[in-house]
Amino acid sequence: MTGSTYLDFDKALGKGMRLIRTGNNPSFGLLIVTGIxxxxxxxxxxxxxxxELRGESLKIIEGKTGKKRNLKINHHIKTALEFFAEHPDTFHAFRSQKGTVYSIQHxxxxxxxxxxxxxxxxHSLRKTFGRRVWxxxxxxxxxLLYLSxxxxxxxxxxxxxxxxxxQEELDDIYMNL
Incomplete structure (x- = not known):
């Protein structure tokens, strides 16, 4: 695997929802749920x-590739968003306690x-999505074709x-000797 690893989808979803429900760090909880x-x-x-997150689907142009993508907003994201009803549609969804958009480093x-x-x-959030689909x-x-x-x-x-x-497939070669 390149760089970071993936997370257990169910545990990450649970942690994200707990951060939202408890008020411990709701914006970051929403980031986890949305990312995975x-x-x-x-x-x-x-x-x-x-x-953008409140719609049925989301149309974006990826920053890195410039390619258009259409994504569906699923029930996990909709459930998480119920806790953010008071936030205006124009606000960035992932903001720090200071009110600024999170930096990647943060x-x-x-x-x-x-x-x-x-x-x-x-990047673990993206990889978690991929492993869940797989x-x-x-x-x-x-x-794998879909994910590619x-x-x-x-x-x-x-x-x-x-x-x-x-890497898992290569490791299995040694374990099956």
Missing amino acids: NLGLRISDLLDLTYG VNRLIKKYFKGRNVSS DNNHQSEKA ELFNHTSVAITRKYLGIR
């Missing part, structure tokens, strides 16, 4: 407003704080390496 359910790069995620610090003892970063589709080649397209990777081999699947 949309699979966007952190730079694209931080640009989102409440209004997001990385918070992820390390809330997901201790792991090689985690803001697992939910019975770890199929079809799922969603992530704008040039090949399935890159997606396999990105999600750490390739």
Whole structure:
């Protein structure tokens, strides 16, 4: 796997919802829930407003690739957004307690704080999305094709390496001797 690792989807979702419900850090909780359910790069995620998240779908142009993407807003995000009804549609959704949009560095610090003892970063949210899609589709080649397209990777081999699947397969060679 390249760089950071993925998180357990259910545990990350639970942690995000707890941060929202308890008021401990609701904005960051929403970032976790949204990040693991949309699979966007952190730079694209931080640009989102409440209004964009409140729709049925989301149309963005990715900052890194310049490519258009259409994403569906699922029930996990909608449930999390119920706690933010008072926030205007034009506000950026992921703001610090000071009211400014999170920086990527601050997001990385918070992820390390809330997901201790792991090689985690803001990119872990995107990888968590990918691993969830792969697992939910019975770890199929079809799922890797979809993910390769969603992530704008040039090949399935890159997606396999990105999600750490390739390394797991290589490790299995040694364990099955």
